[in-house]
Each structure stands twice: as C-alpha cells, then as structure tokens.
Amino acid sequence: MSRFTGRSGPVRLGMVGGGSGAFIGGVHRIAARLDGRFDLVAGALSSTPERAAASGQEIGLAPDRTYHDFKTMAQREARLKDGIEAVAIVTPNHLHFPVAREFLKRGIHVICDKPLTATQAEARQMARAVEASDALFVLTHNYTGYPLVRQARAMIAAGELGQLRVVQVEYPQDWMADASALTSKQGEWRDDPARSGAGGATGDIGTHAFNLMRFVTGQAVTSLSADLQSFGPGRQLDDNAHVLLRLADGARGMLWCSQVAPGHENGLRLRVFGEKGGLDWSQENPNRLLHTPLGEPTRVLTRGGPGTDTAKFTRLPAGHPEGFLEAFANIYNAAADAIVARRGGGAVAADAPGLADGLEGMGFVAACIRSSQRNGAWVTL
Amino acid sequence: MSRFTGRSGPVRLGMVGGGSGAFIGGVHRIAARLDGRFDLVAGALSSTPERAAASGQEIGLAPDRTYHDFKTMAQREARLKDGIEAVAIVTPNHLHFPVAREFLKRGIHVICDKPLTATQAEARQMARAVEASDALFVLTHNYTGYPLVRQARAMIAAGELGQLRVVQVEYPQDWMADASALTSKQGEWRDDPARSGAGGATGDIGTHAFNLMRFVTGQAVTSLSADLQSFGPGRQLDDNAHVLLRLADGARGMLWCSQVAPGHENGLRLRVFGEKGGLDWSQENPNRLLHTPLGEPTRVLTRGGPGTDTAKFTRLPAGHPEGFLEAFANIYNAAADAIVARRGGGAVAADAPGLADGLEGMGFVAACIRSSQRNGAWVTL
C-alpha cells in the first residue's frame, strides 16, 4: 500500500534545483501548474542557503518548506502529514542520482530531468534505487509529450507505415557555435564531464533525439556507429555527433545532433519511412505532421485536425498552436494520472518515459563514445 | 484608494461562464494559472444550479464559492475579506455587460472576453460602467499577447517601416463551412443575434483581426467599406466578410475574415508595408516574424532570437515554440501587473486591450453592417 493511499486533490510537489536564473526549473514549474494537477509546496532550489531562500520566496514557497539541502528536505517532507507526494529533480546531471535516491527510498515519486545520470555507474545505481522503490519514476523526455508525436507513434503501431525501413532523426542547435557560449549559466556546467557526464551534445540533446525515435517507432536500436567532434575551441565534450543506427526489425537510421549549426535553434526533427508510407515531424512547428501514404499526396495532419486522434494530449482546437510547455505538461499529466491511480493502490506505470528510457539513453551516449573512440566501429547497445 | 490596497500574493480570481464543455473558459483558466499570478477561487460557471455546481467541483472550487447567479456572486465576493479581486467574464456576448456591471460597480477588476458586448447600446452602457468604476477593465484580444506581435508593434513605433502604406489582415477559418457546424456548443449561440450580436464572423473573429491591425500599426481606421455574406444555409449572421480600410495617416488596407474557408483552421495573418520595409506574421506559426527592409533580403525573426526584444513576453529560449495559451497568459500577466500596481494606489492601465479597443471593435462591426447594407458605401468609424 502506498503511503499516499487515500489522498485526493492536486499532487503536492517538491523541487530540487531550479533556483533563480536556471532555465529548466522554470519550465518544470509551468508544466506542473498548467493543468492544475500539481501544487508546488516545497523546494531545495539551491544548495546555497541564501540563494535557496531567495529563490523559494520568489516562487511563493513557505519559508518552512524551503530547504537548501535535498536530504533534509526528503527526510522532513516524508514525515509531514501533508508532505510532498512527488519531487521534480532539475539539478545538473551528476546530482540526479543522489537526489532521486533520497526521495525514492521514502516512497516519494520522482519526476527527473534527463539524462538519467551523469555516469553509467550512477545509472546502474539509479536502476536499483528505482526498482527497490514502490514510487514512480518519470524521466522528462518532454518531446514525447507533443500531441502529434503521440499521433505518429499510434499510426506506426497501427501499421500505417508497414514494415519500417529508414529512420532519420536530427537535433541541430546553434547556441554553442560561438566560442563564448559556455560562459552562460546554461552553458558552463554542460561542458564539465564531472557534472554533465561523458556526453556533450550526445547527452544533452542526442538522448532526446534517440528517445524520440525509440518512442515513436517502438523499435530497439541494436547497434550504432558514431563519429563525435568537439568543434568549439577548448571544449572537452562533443558538440556535434554523427551516428548510424541499426534497428531491431531491420530498419536503418541516421542520427545527427549538433550545438554548432547556425540557423537551427532547436531543430529536432524526426522522419520515419516504411513500406507503406512516411512521416515527418519538426519540433519547431510542432502542430503539423506530414503523412505520405505510398503513392498518394502528402497530407498535412494538424494537431486536433481531421484524421488525428490526440484529444487526450491537447487543450485547444486545431489552428490554435500549442508548444513546448504544453508538451512538457503532458508528461506531468501522465505522471499525475499514474500518481492518482497509485493512491488507490497498485503500481500503475505512467504513459511517459521512465527508467528504461533513461538507461537506454545512457547506453546510447556510452555507445557513441565507445564507437567514436574505436573510429566508428559498430557497437551493440 | 482601492479596496484591495495592501493585498499581496497572487490575485484572487473569479469566473462567470465557462462551465463544462465550454472552450474559452478553460483557456482563460489556463492563461490565469500559467504564470502563477492568479488563484481561481470563485465562479458562477453556469446559470443552471446543477451544472454550476458540477463544473465548480470539477475545477476544484470550494462549494461556498460556487455560484449559479453572477449577481449573488458579485454581492457576496465583494463582502468577503478574501473575496475575489478580479473576475473573468467568459459568457456568451450578450451577458458581458450585465455581468461586468455588477463587478465593476463593486470595484472588482474585470477581465472580459471579446467582443465588448452584443449590441452598440450595451457597449455605451459598458463604457459608462467602466468609466464610473475605479476597477480595471481588460478585454482579452489575446492575439496581441504574442511576443512577435509585440515585436512588430515596437518596430513600427520605432519607425523601422517608415510611413505606412498598406495593411493586409486576414482571419480565415473553416469550421463553419459545413452546414452542420452550428449544432456544436461553440457554434449554436454564435449565429443567434440575440446572444452573439449583429456580427457573425465580423464579431467573432473580424474584431480580432481589426484589433490586431490597430494594435500593431497604432493607427486609427477612419472609414471602411464592407461586403458581408452568409454562405451557410439558413444562417442569420455573416460568415464571410470583405472589408476595405482607410487609415488615419493615409495607409490603406484590406481585411478578410471568414468561417467558410476550407484549409484554414485559425489563419489570422497580418502584413504591414511601409516606405522602408514590410512585416509578415501568421498566428498558426507564431514564433516567427518576417521582416523585409526595403532592398534587403527578408529576415526571419524568431521569438527570443537575435534582433528581437521580447523577453518580457516570453518564457522560453528561441526554438522552443510558445503558442496560443502563452500569448493569452501574457494578457493575464498585463492585467496582473496593473492589478498589483493598483494595490499601491493610483490607476495604472494594463498594457493590454481594454475599453477603447472594445468600443472600436463594436464600431467596426457596426460599420461593416452599415456599409454592407448600403452596398459597400464608405462609412466612418
């Protein structure tokens, strides 16, 4: 029986990380709030006491629910009668595991930013911690929350493309093309292997691209061949990666992720081709999905428009664009659905990425590095 | 001195209209919630007691703050120590004025969906009510909340286009192309002059197009010539309108709004051309704004990208699309800014459309009808 059996109302949420000036913490907060299913009531937003206090006050946390130490937070919240039911972890990557462990072992559900951890060793520890806990573990591979990504997944699952043949996924950005990029708050820890992990672009955005492809196709990647580069001067981690993929059912793919591609701001794009047709979706204009049945004209499917079935993942009629935050909120909604279901007992999984995806993502990064170090030799995942 | 002098924290918000199944009520609720600056605490979501109660419960209102009569709600909330500080009005158009009056006269700020009222007579009454009140009145011409709409306005105000010459604004939709469209909840009252007002497409979406053009150019329309049609069988109100515009400073324009244009879901688009350049913005892909300085290549400005200054109106870095709800929330944020400023006294206006825009919109609809009835004669606004 869950420790939250019988609770009702919005999910009481805590947050670790995400102090003033951070990007992804604010995103998680809006995503949690958007549909009114979470109340953010506690946080260790920074490990610096003053900054933690100021950040907590800024977002309206009560002083006695504002912490600067995640362990204390976990201990105390677990004892409170109205303590948090879930925690969002939005720290740099190397803290994902130590933080998650504290909450998981107290039965508090975890919603964790990606990648799973900074290292493979931590990833294995995380896996044990998740498996040992009866709490839920959701990994915010938020791009899977887009309604038309769900539509694409459903179409492929229903066989509309037939046997898959080719997958093309790319995730170019340009914000690190300039040598000075890493002086920003978002940039500085991303090139530090100790805090970010061994993957640069591969870890930061390659994992998203990989996960999106996996999520939509439903197919495992059996092996890959990678060529990683660090173009930025003095950069330690990869900022551009070219990867060839072989999928379980015989399909082949290419994955490109880059942080040095001027003209691309956040250009995640997925194309899937099968015997019977093709799909094409781009994150920067996410309200349309191109579907080409073999031998027929391309159809422009729109979120909420005819020929789609995305009501569960959307809030507005067609033509009223939804974006990144709404997709992110869909991951939170999936978590809320599972959390609420667990209040009644049982171990319902969330319809969202979780531990397995996180492990795969870590495996993807490790495989890229291993292959690249061996001059592109095919390595199994 | 305002009755809310000294309050702090999120704005306590009430809502009239917006019961289960309504579209725009849910939009207002998300918009109010998105940035955490409003708490929805009271509502008369329906005039049917059972439906009001069920709808209130569904969105988490306390039973004692759930009303089925807006007048009772206004009276009681005005007396409560923690009563609402603002009310969102999301009823059919003919109720905008009677509802707003009750709250305005009690000093409760009003955030009202557009158009201002159903009739010109009510519009004049609304004007008197707003002017007699020290409360704020915001009209949710939400499309003005898009960051790149703000960018366009700022560029024109700064003279980047030079003297304006031509304005092209269009707002085509297709949801009423089918004869059966008006049986839906969103459709049925829209073709009823008693509840919707004398304008069909002109009132529902033409006012948005008109307001957007006004907001971005900053120029008054002095006269117009209109040709209205009702293509849907048995339809009482216009569902397509062709309008020519003459602007105060000599620019000319065309405005097209339609609910019978298959292929357009919510195709609001504004183009402005001046001596020194042109701008082009489309609501369905709102994260880009095309700017063509005369004699130079077109530049693709992106929300948050280089060459733009929209930080105040955006939450995410470039390439992470924001949409309709975020733009709508920007109107709520502008209201919150003004409401919070008023807590300290004074009569700060919101950086958002208000009474004047509402009156102009009513004038636009009336002028369209008058001109069309006179076979397109130019009529002054």
Add this chain to the structure above:
Amino acid sequence: MSRFTGRSGPVRLGMVGGGSGAFIGGVHRIAARLDGRFDLVAGALSSTPERAAASGQEIGLAPDRTYHDFKTMAQREARLKDGIEAVAIVTPNHLHFPVAREFLKRGIHVICDKPLTATQAEARQMARAVEASDALFVLTHNYTGYPLVRQARAMIAAGELGQLRVVQVEYPQDWMADASALTSKQGEWRDDPARSGAGGATGDIGTHAFNLMRFVTGQAVTSLSADLQSFGPGRQLDDNAHVLLRLADGARGMLWCSQVAPGHENGLRLRVFGEKGGLDWSQENPNRLLHTPLGEPTRVLTRGGPGTDTAKFTRLPAGHPEGFLEAFANIYNAAADAIVARRGGGAVAADAPGLADGLEGMGFVAACIRSSQRNGAWVTL
C-alpha cells in the same frame, strides 16, 4: 483556307519589340524555343535602326529579316514564301494594337503580350481586327500556363470544390516601393499613361491576377468595387489596388495587387473556397497546390505527383521543379497546337487566353478606375 495550309515543321516566328535590355522579349524567345516548336526568323526589335540591327544580330536573325519598322516587316514577311507564320508582340502596351493590326490583316497569327492594349478605344479596335482576321490571336497571360493552375481549373470544373463561395487573389510585388524604381528600362514607360494605359499596377499585374482567377474558376465577374492608390512620390498611375469582386454564381472575392509591398517579389497567389473544399496556389513555389477537401487534412499536390493529371503541361517528373519559363512555353505550345491544326484548315482556338480575356482585362482596369473615381461604388463589368 489559311495561307499556311500545308506548311510543316516548326512555326516560323517573328517578333516586334524586345530589343537588347528588354525583359519580356527575351522571355518570349525562350518560351518559343523551349519545346522546339517555333523558329524565330524575323524581327523588328526596335524602332531605332541601329538598335534594331544590333539586337537582331545579337539573337542571330538574318540581316534581311531584321526590320526597324513593323509595318514594313508585316508587308514583306507576308510576301515571302517562307515568311513568318506568327508574330510575337512584346512592345509597350500602346503599340499592341497598331502592330497587331498589320499582321492580323495579313493572316499572320499574333501572340501578344498583355494587357490587350493601352486604351479601351484601342481594345475595341483590336477586337474588330481580330474578328475580321482568320488568324489566331493569343494573349500571353502566362500564369495560366502553370501545370497546377491547369490542375486547379480542372478540379473546379469537375466540381471538386462544389459551389464556389470565396475567391482570394493577390499579386504583391515590391520593386516599385523605392521611389527610384521608375528609372529602369522596365519601369520608365510603365508609369506613363500614354504608353502604358490608364492602369498602373492594375494594368500591369492586376490583369494577371484577374485573369488567373477567371481562368481557374471559370466564373465571370459581374461587378467590382475598387480603391486605388499611388504611393510612390510623383507617380501618375496606381501602384496599389484593393478590389472587391462579385462573381456570376454568387461567389465573392478580393483582389489585391501592389508594387509597393516589401517582402513580395512576384507574389501572385490564388485561393478558391467552395462548399466542398479549398485550393491554394502560389506562383513563387508553383510546383505545389494545396487541396483541402472539407473535413479532411490538406493534401499537398505536386506537379506530376499522385492525384494530378498535368502530363500535357509538364516536361519533368515530380520533384524536378519547373518554373515561369516552362509555364510561358505552355502558352506558346497551345498556340503551336492551334497553328498546326489550322494548317489543315478550320479555325481551331488555342487552349490559352485570347481576345475575350484581353477585353475582360481591359474592362477590369477601366472598372477599377471608374469605381475608384466614384469612391468605390460598385460598377458592372
């Protein structure tokens, strides 16, 4: 019996106008040559003897077939055994009629650039000359030559859109936005009413837009209301026009043409909406046509792609873009088809715009001016 009965092989073609530096003459020459169905063998490319001789030499005309006087050319060519069978007229507008008359009365087929003439009086004379001649008269409203324009016409004729409701046609350009535009060879005569006619943008590009709409819809325009402007300083003719249209079967439309719209190079676009669907075609990307059957996703029809039947008007498989010249050549091909058919006798019409379109175009310009002078009163065509 035609004077060319029994001829075979490519059509011997002459040209009047189109000397060095002119734009449209070169276009006609390429269009005539593209499919190998015409041989350009004679020309009066300029009325200045030296320039005529130099221009003729430049394009490889024999000296004895190089004229500087179109009347002499018509007289002599009519007497030659291998004289020209057709003439292309690419002079400024005011010469269209005097030139055409000389060739028509000698039974030489005429392929004339648009508009028909500079004045209404000349247009009536042209009509009589064409009617009195057994020669063919083709007017190069070249945009009707695009394969997907033909596709759109066929779809509408087949009832795929049902009863038409709304037509939107626009033709914005920006090359005259700059005050200095009219000093170019292409520009200087265009603002001179004596050479260009009474219409500026309306005559130069509005007639194209009007004709395209007429050609695709197959519907006559019964009346229009126009608001013309001349934004360029010191400009005599209109450079921007806003026009409302009423069509014979009850459809309504808007037509915008402009030469002062920065960001639009040659932005001819046509949208047609009917009870059962909509079509959308843009000249600047002419290899695709959007078709939205009511209640279904938009389909991207491509030239030569599935769901189209344009083999007669195209030379390449889908995905290999064709453009302006190929469309122009389709008009020449239609002329060649008719000319060849006439060699065998009979009076086959070309599947291309001709006198009637020219007269309608002249009527359109005159009606725009008349309406605009009467402050937008509806005038019949």
Add this chain to the structure above:
Amino acid sequence: MSRFTGRSGPVRLGMVGGGSGAFIGGVHRIAARLDGRFDLVAGALSSTPERAAASGQEIGLAPDRTYHDFKTMAQREARLKDGIEAVAIVTPNHLHFPVAREFLKRGIHVICDKPLTATQAEARQMARAVEASDALFVLTHNYTGYPLVRQARAMIAAGELGQLRVVQVEYPQDWMADASALTSKQGEWRDDPARSGAGGATGDIGTHAFNLMRFVTGQAVTSLSADLQSFGPGRQLDDNAHVLLRLADGARGMLWCSQVAPGHENGLRLRVFGEKGGLDWSQENPNRLLHTPLGEPTRVLTRGGPGTDTAKFTRLPAGHPEGFLEAFANIYNAAADAIVARRGGGAVAADAPGLADGLEGMGFVAACIRSSQRNGAWVTL
C-alpha cells in the same frame, strides 16, 4: 589548333541515346536549346534502326544525320564539313565510355550524363581518353547549375561561413519504394549492375549529392564510412545509403541518399555550417537560399534578389521561379562558353563539372561499397 577553329554561331550538337520514351535525353535537348546556343543536328538515339529513325524524325533530325550506331556517327560526323562540334551522351551508364571514346578521339567535345561510367575500370579508361584528347569533357552534374548553388559556393569561397565544420547533404526520393518501380523504362536498367554499375542509389543520386557538396564547399572528402541497404524485394543494388564523411580541412559530414523515402520526390538538400554561419538550400524550392550569419537572424536569399550575385546563371528577375531545366541549361551554357573559347585556340575549361568530378563520383560509389562490405570501416577516397 582545334578542328573547329574559326567556326561561329550556335554549336552543332549530336546526341547518343535519348530515344522516344527516355527521360534524360529530352532534358538534355531542352537544356541545349533553352538559350539558343546549340543546334541539335545529328543523333544515334537508339541502337535499334527503326527506333533510331523514328526517334530522329520525331525530334526533327535530317534522315542523313540519323544513325543507329554511335561509331558510324562519330566517323561520319568527323568527316562532314558541318559535322557536329559536340555530342551529348545520354545512354545507360555502361555505354558512356565506349561512346565517349569514339568522339573524343576525333576531337569532338563530349557532354556526358553522370555517373562517369559503370565501372572503375572504365573510369580509368575514360580518364585516359579525355586526357589524350584536346576536346572538352563536361559531366552533367546538373544540380551545380542552380544559381543559388553558385551563390552558396561563392559565399563559402569568400569566407562568409569561416572555417567549415559540418556538412549535411541528403537526397531522398520515393519512386522506388514500391516494389513494382523497376518495371518502368527509367527503372529497369538502374537495378542491373551490368548496365548501371555497382552502385544503386549511391550511383544514381548519391553521386549528385556528393558532387554538390564537393562543388559548394570546395573541400575534398578524405574518407568515408557507409552503410548500404537494398530494401526493395529482390533488388540487387542499394536503394538507401547512410554515409559519414570526413573532409580535408577537418569538417565532418553526413550523406543520405534513398529511393525508398515516401514523401520525398527529389529532395536533394545541402546544409553547410561553419564558424561564422550556415547555409541551407533545397532543390525542390531552389529559388531560395537560407543564410544565417552567426548570431543574426536567418536571411532568405532569393535568386536574383538583394544580396545575391547570380546574374550570369539566371534569366529572370527575382520572384519568377526558375527550375531544373534552367539549371541544366546553365551546364550547357558553361560548355558553350568553353567550346566557343576553344574555337579561338587554347584549352579553356568549362565552369562546370568534368572528368575530375566524374572520377571522384566513381571513387565515392566504390568507397561506399567497399566500406559497407567491411561493415562501415572508414575507407579513403
């Protein structure tokens, strides 16, 4: 001294291959004719006498210049006083060398379709034949003829992107996705190694993609890693290829070519990213080139528009789309320029792909196959 010293007027052209029903022969004929610089006067359009005669008559060749044997044609034309000055070779790949040899050794210029030959052995023979001849050898990698491809090349050469980092080139098609594709005239020989060579998609379209990338960047590819597939049932040659590239100056790249990608008709696209900016060009909408200077908004360069210098490669003002045939004609124009220059003596090279590009293309295909057979090992070119 060239055997054509002193000739003047259009280049007399012969053609080998390209009989009725062939695709690329017709393209070459239009390209040669478009600008009036070639006269097609002789041909061996088929090796079947009846078909050769019928095809020759169809396109207007004189009977005594119509051959069914290319060797006879070469011999006779070389003896004629007005014999052909150049020959276009548009046969299946395995005939490129035997045909070219006959004309090259007689000093007749050769314009040859790509790829250079069917086999590496023939490629070496072709190289010797070209080097031994004083005739010109042009290879119709026609995509290099697009004006904005030339623009991109010039910008990179001028250092506008700075040091290059990443190249992405793709060339997806879908016409072979269906199992029945290879029964067409265009398809049947393409899957026969004896006639097509060892490469399928790599040879047919991969060579175009490779050449385009080489042409625009000016950088050699030093090594590649390839993964080739044959998805079509019973197909002998690759129909999809994933290739990683390493360029001489340190840039890295990906190349994807496919004939089984539904939704892509002829989707050649090139993106180049450097330290200082990025470029993006797509063949299906070839009249625009996106240029993003680092840290600035993307600029939409248009063919003939501001900021471009493509006058030499274009015939029309901006906004009047040019396409595939015009680009192809630019290759013919480059050949004509060089042929005319050679009439005056000297050995002017054409500003177009030639032997070196052909050899590189053959090397590319061979390297892809070799790498793929060795499971993606990097192989040098």
